[in-house]
Amino acid sequence: MVGRAAYIAVDWGTTNRRAYAMTAGGAVVDSLQDDRGVLALTQDDYPDAIAALRDRFGVHSVVMAGMVGSTRGWREAPYIDAPATLQDLAAACLEVAPDVRIIPGIALRSGPRPDVMRGEEVQVLGAISTGAAPSTALFCQPGTHNKWIETVDGAITDFTTVMTGELFALIRSHGILAGMLDGPVADSDAFRDGLRRGREARNLAAALFEVRAGVLLARLAPWDAAAYASGIMIGADVGTRSDLGQRPVYLLAGGALATLYGVAITEASGRAVAVPDGSTTAGIHAIWSSRA
Known part of the structure; x- marks a missing residue:
């Protein structure tokens, strides 16, 4: 038996949104995917969007990743500097409403070139957390903006967009x-x-x-x-x-x-x-x- 939902996880991108009802053990018990990405919403739309998710999945904590925390999203969750771990991301989450948090992205602020990511870091560090990839590795994330991402001992240390x-x-x-x-x-x-x-x-x-x-x-x-x-x-x-x-x-x-x-x-x-x-x-x- 999978169990009951304990919180709601949302991967909120530019054009698409994926939401999941998650158990305390990390299993998905229900999900939805739609075209309600950040470009389809204004800042005033998000409270109703969260209420709709809670109507669907239950009145639970909400943890969101992706462009919802960008300047185009609900509220900007400031980037944290690389190197960054899952624990660093967790500590820097932005609470935008009661029990509703946005995970920040990661930035390269110093060095020879600037770069930013928002959303990809969760996927990379999630792969490491499950053992699907080693803690020190090179990742490639193809997409509209391809990312090359380097990790060392479970921390994102460098990346190129x-x-x-x-x-x-x-x-x-x-x-x-x-x-x-x-x-x-x-x-x-x-x-x-x-x-x-x-x-x-x-x-x-x-x-x-x-x-x-x-x-x-x-x-x-x-x-x-x-x-x-x-x-x-x-x-x-x-x-x-x-x-x-x-x-x-x-x-x-x-x-x-x-x-x-x-x-x-x-x-x-x-x-x-x-x-x-x-x-x-x-x-x-x-x-x-x-x-x-």
Whole structure:
């Protein structure tokens, strides 16, 4: 028997929301997923949204991760500095209403470059908490903004955000390549050719223009253009990593994009390890447990 709900965990993203009724032992007893992401809400909408979740799951504590704590969300939960552990995140949770807390993100404030994350840190540290990944590891989280995340002894120490997915969506719908990238994007000879081109490219913008020239000069089949362009961009992203042959890369994603990144990592002489679903709820549960 799973047990009764003890609290509500919410992964509140930009466009989507996933909410879970969680037991005290960390099991999911009920869930919902919808398009009520932060872009669909105003700040005044959140109290009613929380009330609706409690009507659905019960009047429990609520622990939220993701963009709900951003400047676009309910209230900004200030970033904490890396290195950061689950315990650090738990201690810095922002209470926005009685028994309703937002988990903060993590920032790189000093050093050669700034970067921020909000939501991914919970998934990474959740994977470590369940043993799905070791405490010292390299993670890749494909998405609109791909993340490369480094951990040492259970703390997130460094990360890099790459706008690969967003840039591909932009060139697919706007600019000179729009209309040429309507074909499928999947693992194929064209995709792998693009990977090789992207890894070796010193000038990504020039490599992308070659997609247009290749089609016009009948060196690239129109139907393969999208897969080739995607390969160029993912290959350029993966090609920035010089350490792929030194340790496994733990993939925190599912679906087609994770498959493509897995191929790209393997083609670059790395080894991709898929992390099972459930890391986000595991991370939220570890944070809830430390504050309970």
